[in-house]
Amino acid sequence: MNIPRSARSLAQWLLLGALVGGVCGVASAVFLFLLEKATALRELHPGLVYTLPLAGLVIGALYAKWGAPIRGGNNLIIDTVHEGDRQVPLRMAPMVLLGTVLTHLFGGSAGREGTAVQMGGSLADALAHRLRVSPETRRELLAAGIAGGFGSVFGTPIAGAVFGLEVVVVGRLGYEALLPALVASVVGDLVTRGLGIDHTVYPTPTALPLSAGVLAKWLVFAVAVAGVAILFVEGTHRLKKLLEGRIPSLPLRMAVGGLAVVGLWKLVGTDAYLGLGVPTIVRAFVDPALPESAFAWKLLFTAVTLGAGFLGGEVTPLFFVGAALGNVLARLLGLPVDLGAAVGMAALFAAAANTPLALSIMAVELVGASVLPHVAIVATMAYLLTGQRGIYPAQRIARLKHGGPLLARLMPLRELPSEPPESKGEPEPKEPSRD
Structure with missing residues (x-):
């Protein structure tokens, strides 16, 4: 009796998911092509970094004039x-x-996931309004847009699909959007690759059997990852609030931030912490002599860049920080350096973004199955140890990470007090009506 209805629903989600994935894939391909050209131009002419403050003025002026409705970025989605x-x-x-x-052209330390997610979300919502779908379908298409953008920009379609579900509510997956998210992410990845975009190939880590001794080392590793994740999240948020309070003008704030990045660049005397930093991420897998301070410098460069208002994302810089940190921790704990870099790369972002499942899958898609079960253990532990915080303050939470009763409603992390109100019963938190 319900087979025709199920078939119609399946056909609808295959079609809508493919449409969202197609536009996300094209957008990611254009973005990655331009990003590669901008990075190559900056590396050919390093003097461009000196003009980062001027670029901040220009970008800030554009956003001050036309970007007020979209300034929320990933949180708006x-x-x-x-x-x-x-x-x-x-x-x-x-x-x-x-x-x-x-x-990136002028040397800011930022990523690309934020851009991909925002492009995917805005394009998916435009499709939803154009097709006049129901509020429920629109919500699922937005999740598909997040998935399609994330999966296509990194070449990790399964992780992209899970990320699109996991990032919306901390500790809970919205399975109602699983099919469109999966279709959008897979199609987006196929389209991006089909348009000639090649993704970074990371070394395959050494296989290491899990034992009691290795597990103990991973627990110490997870504590360090969680500490750095907290430092990044709190440092970036507080720096942003401080700059907004002291310098209300966005163009001026970005110019000051650009000046600070230039100063840091001259202080360290290397280009390694500008832009994405992918070469250093790959180096962390193979070089046991990587400077111990590399992760701290990249964290500082990124916090200043994003805190000042420059555009981009956190994933690739946190991959850098995590891989460099993992390299150092592996040397200290007697773990394989390549495995430490792989686990740190994924687990740090998992802890900062509250997405341990997506990033465990992403690690497998990027470096192979030898990273399991180590990355899942560290990502989960670090996720729990970071507490009720994350790089996306708009994420909702239904139950505190350490357990306890459900909250009275789905609450954004940014509104969560130090002692969150607890519900007296156990009903499922309701979302605001969209009728």
Whole structure:
């Protein structure tokens, strides 16, 4: 009796998911092509870094004039998934693409996941409004847009699908969006690769059997990863609030941030901490002489860049920080350096973004199955140890990580007090009505 209805639903999600994945794949391909050209140009002409403060003024002026409705970035996409009271402006896609490419061209330390997620979310919402779908379908298409952007920009379609579900509510997966998210992420990845984009190939780590001694080392490793994740999350958020309070003008704030990055660049005397830093990530897998301070410098460069308002994301810089940190910890704990770099790379972002499942899968897609079960153990432990915080303050939480009763409602991390209100019963928190 329900087979025709199920078939129609399957056909709908295959079609809609493929549409979202197609536009996400094209957007990611254009973005990655421009990003590669911008990075190559900066490396050919390192003097461009001196103009980062001027670039900050220009980007800030553009966003001050036309970008106020989209300044929330990834948090705006997550808020829209939950609240759905207004459309994500379509201008978000071209503006964040332009802003991120300029950030990298002039040496800002930022990533690319934020750009991909925002482009995917805005394009998916434009499709949802164009097709006049129901509020529930629109919400699932937004999750598909997140998945399609993330999966296509990193070449990790399964992790992209899980990330699109896991990032929306801490500790809970929205399986109602699983099919469109999976279709969008897989199709997006196929389209991006089909347009000639090649992704970074990371070394395959040494296989290491899990034993009691190895497990004890991973627990120490996880504590260190959680500490660095907390330092990054709190440092970036507090620096952003401090700069916003002291320098209300966005163009001026970004110019000051650009000046600080230039000063740091001259202080360390290397280009390694500018831009994405992918060569150093790969180096962390193979070089036991990687400087012990590399992870700290990249963390500082990234916190200043993003805290000042420059565009981009956190994933690749946190991959850098995590891989470099993992390299150092592996040497201290007697673990294989390549395995330590792989586990640190994934686990640090998992802890900072509250997405341990997606990043465990992503590690397998990037470096192979030899990273299991080590990455899952460290990512889960670090995720729990970071507490009720994350790089996306708009993430909702239904139950505290350490357990206890359900909260009275799905609450954004940014609104969570030090002692969150607890529900007196155990009903499932309700989301705001979207009717």
